[in-house]
Amino acid sequence: MTATVAPSEWLTARQAAAYLGTTPHHLGVMRYEGRGPKWYKPTGRMIYYRRAEIDAWIEGGDARQ
Incomplete structure (x- = not known):
């Protein structure tokens, strides 16, 4: 039996950038x-x-900004 690990609810800025398909720099901008x-600090x-x-x-359409 293999257990599956759910993805973390919280992402670092680097992980969030990868998830969005952008760079950490662009996310910072x-x-x-x-x-x-x-975001939270x-x-x-x-x-x-x-x-x-x-x-x-993303679903709200704000991703095009």
């Missing part, structure tokens, strides 16, 4: 400009995204 999916320099919020952002 979108953050700076106030565009893109909602709980401490220091770490930035996280919720996978469900990325999907909602």
Whole structure:
């Protein structure tokens, strides 16, 4: 019996960029400009995204910005 591991709900900025098919730099530009999916910065320099919020952002049509 093999167990399947569910993907993490939280993604780092690098993982989120890969998920979106873009670069971490471009994702950073979108953050700076106030565009893109909602992001969280709980401490220091770490930035996280919720996978469900990325999907909602894509489905909402805002991905073309």
